[in-house]
Amino acid sequence: MKILTFSTLFPNGEKPGHGIFVETRLRHLVASGQVESRVVAPIPWFPSTHPRFGNWARFARAPRHEVRHGIQVAHPRYPVIPKVGMNLAPALLAQAAKPAIARLIDEGFDFDLIDAHYFYPDGVAAAMLGRYFNKPLVITARGSDITLFPQYALPRKMITWAAKRADAVITVCNALRDEVVALGVDADRVVSLRNGVDLHLFRPTERTPNAMFTLLAVGHLVPVKAQDLIIGALPLLPGVRLVLAGDGPDRAKLETLARELKVSDRVTFLGAVPQAQLREHYGAADALVLSSSREGWANVLLEAMACGTPVVASRVYGTPEVVASPDAGVLMGERSYQGVADAVNALRANYPDRGATRRYAERFSWDDTTDGQLRLFEQVLLRRAGKLALA
Template sequence: MRMVTISSLFPNKNDPKLGIFVKTRLRHFLATYQNIDLEVIAPVPWFPFKHKIFGEYAKYAGVPYQETIDGMTVYHPRYLVLPKIGMYLTPKFMAKAITRTLTKLHRARRVDLIDGHYFYPDGVAICQAAESLDIPFTCTARGTDINLIPQYPKALAMLRTVFDKAAHMMTVCQALKDEMVKLGVPDERVTVLRNGVDLNLFSASDNAKQAQLKAQGQINEKLVLSVGWLIERKGHHLIIEALQNLDNVRLVIAGDGPDLVKLKQLAEQCKVSERVQFLGGVDQPTLNQWMMTADALVLASSREGWANVLLESMASGTPVVATKVWGTPEVVKPESQGELVERNVADIARGIQHVLSKDVDREAVRRYAEQFSWKETCEGMMEIVDTIVKQSARGAIS
């Protein structure tokens, strides 16, 4: 079987952490089903300037057209992005970029199925490319593509075409499937395939090991970790403000993003800057070390599909405090020893204090995370793609 995965949310040479959740699912899928021949098309915005004054867009300038990532051949065709005014034009430009590369691959050897990720703009573009070459496609919803984008009527109209023409659709949590059903998608056309956690990459510290790690780092306070892109939606600002109500607590923030200066200024204004440390972007092994050291991880997002960082923290033995949005309550259950909170400073502070005051069994937190392996997800994905390819072959024969 030959598959092509298509998603703009996929790592590249200049941004190895981008869309790592898509790469991780593929890596486990290919390890489980080694008969799958898979390539990746990960389109990137066209941008000619590499200088850092151009911010995040400068990252795209040096991305090669073709590279190999974890043994997968990845193509990066360019598409035009018009900042702030191009929301409804981006799917068209992306479709043209995808179609050029996909056509070359399909002509060289037939592509049996397209595995698409993120419904907008990617899914809309994938739908157009797949239809032009008569290739069946699936699409996986991951968060804002379903819990935010459909609020725009013109975008929703484009999404409805994808809903109608996809061979099947997946979501990473039940909450996103429920929202798709509300939008009119038949229940039987959507399958929940939640993300798993890499239990080998994210090792756990028991209570003794965690104490040793804190001692090595000369950390005498309770250590709270916040992870994610530095933007309002991730809620780092709420955690900084919550520190004002928490004594003897140190906050470490891992992530890059446009709000770095603003968050540092907020820490100064709240008079907690001496208790806030900004790590910048870190790789997963480094993140695991911080998680093994932390007493709690806090995720104060306004929107999430299925937040991988929650399971990564729990796999490290660290309980979580998280806002109860979308798929998060499906992850943070009482037996995880974590706490669900409302998205406001007072309740976030309360949740942190509650978790920090408990006698947490870190080995039990790890055992809870171990039920979220990738095995079930990979099996479910294989059942879906195998059914579609067989149906497509029968249709071609008839």
């Protein structure tokens, strides 16, 4: 089976952690030996690589073609237009990707199916491309693409159009499946296939007890991740420290909050940490805390558990499906300073055996997800072949 994976959420040489969850799922699918894939992962166009342009300059430095883990990846550029860009993004994305996809076909990779990730603008663009190249389409919903963008009228119309045009829709948790069905998509075409965890990469390490109970937060420092709630809980948690792994626009604000609350001496900012190095930080922590306002299926939860570290997490979307046992950790009663503190105290009062936490994570290998994808893709292709035969 030949598939074209299409998404702006895919790592590149300049941003190796960007969309790594899409790459990880694809790597396990290709490792089955039943799928051959090429990736088209468009990147925003920017004219300069000068460092003063920050993140945009990193996009400009990304390669146009690369091979990652044996998979060929193309990074065509697409224009991003300020202010009006959100409504035009799907069409601009599709138009930029057409030549790259046509080139793949000309070179002999006439794929059977488009495997698209993230509904807006990626999934909508993929629906346009599927119609243009006359290929079946499967779109994976991952979180804010379904929980946030449908709040805007025109994106909602386009997302609904794409979802109904797709041959099948995958969601990474049951809560997102309910949201997609609520858009009017036939429930029979929406399948929940949760993310897995790399149990070899993320595994327990030798550790020594911490002098202070250590919380770890992993993720971009952005408002949706709400690391401020964890810092705000520290005055209520004497003898507890926080380590933040990640970088982003909220860093200065979080540093200021820590100073104002007089807990700076108990907060450590690590900056961005490569995924391969996260295992040591998970293993050294006593608990991972995730206080997000939105999450589809948060990979960091399973990564921490696979290292034997239980979690404290907000009760949003797919998270209760991940944290479904005392061995896994504790869900917050509310997203507030007090809610974080209460959940941390509840975990400390009934702290699970770290071996049991690891065994819980072992239930979430990628095998079931890979098998589910293979079955779904085969069904889509058989249905398409049946329609062509009838025609």
